Amino acid sequence: MTLRDKTTVTFYNGLTTIGGPMIEVAYNDSHVLFDLGEVYRPELGLSMDDEDYQTLIKYQLIGEVPDFYDEKITGKAIDTKRWKHSAAYISHLHLDHSKALNLLSPTIPLYAGPITAHLLPALNEKGDFLLPAAGHEKGYTRPIIAAEYKKPIKVGEITMEIWPSDHDAYGATGLIVKTPDKKISFTGDIRLHGYHPDWVHEFLAASKGADLFITEATGSSWPERKNEKQSEEFTGINNEDELTQEVVRLQKANPKRQITFNTYPTNVERLLRIISDSPRKVVLHAKRAHLLHKSLGKEFPYYYLPEEPKFADLNPEPEVSYQDLLNDDHEFLWQAVAYFDQLMEGGLYIHSNAEPLGDFDPAYKPFVENFAKHNVEYKALRCSGHADEGELQEIISEVQPAILVPVHTLHPELVENPYGKRILPKRGQSITL
Ligand SMILES: [Zn+2]
Structure with a gap:
């Protein structure tokens, strides 16, 4: 009996915290990683100079992801015998999704939507936005490929499609990953009350029936704040x-x-x-x-x-x-x-x-x-970049996934999937689809 190749998804970071999702989809000798951010923890009082690789790992600010980071940073070579095709993607330019992108090996291509790809180097001109790349001067940003929206990007047997979406970061996108037998959709950060709900609905329609739907669920983080609209912080702004x-x-x-x-x-x-x-x-x-x-x-x-x-x-x-x-x-x-x-x-x-x-x-x-x-x-005058609980339900209902994994939230267990299974992976856990 020959063992068929299976699609494996590993959740390296950003599961029960708001920000920093790092997820790998692997099939045979191909794999892709998204996103490349750093969890935001101002209470640690770390400056950019303190944030070497060991510190980032120690405080779980990034995931301990094998075979993607630059060898000069980790001291560990990438297993190129095991992995013939690799690529990475970032959904948008918020730091909890992008700050660690210079840690990615220069041999691995990094894709993003065109606005994200153009804005990040300008934001990092002084080297005070992204973590530094090994062997480069401050202010360097590694190449980011400006992907054409919705056009399949081949990574060995995996394809990625980058879809325009809506969030409070200009040019935010979502991702659809297809392996030979599975469809996986990742929202990045998402909302329905921004400038482009139509784009979000299109992305969700393309994600419909996904075998795995990975959604940010920031909006489920504060069940105690259900009555936000009565609180003094609420400024009366809904969109x-x-x-x-x-x-x-x-x-x-x-x-x-x-x-x-x-x-x-x-x-x-x-x-x-x-x-x-x-x-x-x-x-x-x-x-x-x-x-x-x-x-x-x-x-x-x-x-x-x-x-x-x-x-x-x-x-x-x-x-x-x-x-x-x-x-x-x-x-x-x-x-x-x-x-x-x-x-x-x-x-x-x-x-x-x-x-x-x-x-x-x-x-x-x-x-x-x-x-x-x-x-x-x-x-x-605030307006959230994230779907609230009601919008989250709507988002999930438009996709009706076989498996739902809520990430990027303090309370993933509060998000249900009425259409199939829900999995709450532990940090570093792999699931086989
Ligand atoms: Zn964001």
Whole structure:
């Protein structure tokens, strides 16, 4: 009797924590790995310099994945006799899905959606975004292949298809992996209340009937917060459209008041909507304007803080002086990133999922309190990048998988699969389909 080749899936990291999923699909002599992030644990107080390979493994910030990482980093050679075809994929550019991509062996191709592939090198220009690659200068980003959406990528007997999806990271994608006899779908991070629910539904339709559906389930993490809508943190915003509308409403309701804001750098789409919909002229900090120019070729009004070095690629013409912004109470909506005590008293600052992100970061509370001290109103306008529990059920019902594996959540056991089995793998566990 000959043993037929089987599809094996190994779950290396990111199972009962929010972020850092690392999963391998293997068939015969071919295998693929997704994603390549680092679990975010600010409470450890590690700086990028502390994060050598041993430390990352010790704190389970990355998975101990054999035969993918650079030999120069692990000290262990890749078994090229066993594996003839290898590739990796990252779903989107959030650090818990991308920060470790430079650890991937330079001999293994890395794929991502085109926006992710173009933005990451620009974000990592100073070497302060991704973990460093062995034998390269700071600021190096290993090659990322910008995949064509939905077009099969052959990795030996495995194919990967990268589908546009929706999340609060610009250009987020989902993945469908096919082996000769099985179909596996991985959501990356996903939601139905963003700008492109239509893309999400298409990806889910293509995933329908998957033998294995691996979904992020961040939304099941806080069963005790079911009544979020009554809590004081809830800002009344249910989706990205409502968020932009609220930014516009605040400008119209405050015709003579300084208004500043900040957003997260990788949520480019939210920023583009704020720029296009705002009645005021939106002025970005030069670093953000440079990121958008370098990665997307888009130019916007910008300013420099005092004594900041200039970016050679930014045209001088749309520059606005910092002093003009500090004195303004009607013309501009500008991105405040530092020296918050220089803001005009009585002004309004909109914090839209910018850093510090929230209560779990020790920097958050003092940051918020500082505004009150200077008599500037602090307003948090949040919109989650993740499906809530109801959306999760809808997502699973559109796929109706034979096996469901919820990952990227504090409580995978709360996510059910009414259409088949549900498996809750342990860290490092393999399952054979
Ligand atoms: Zn994400």
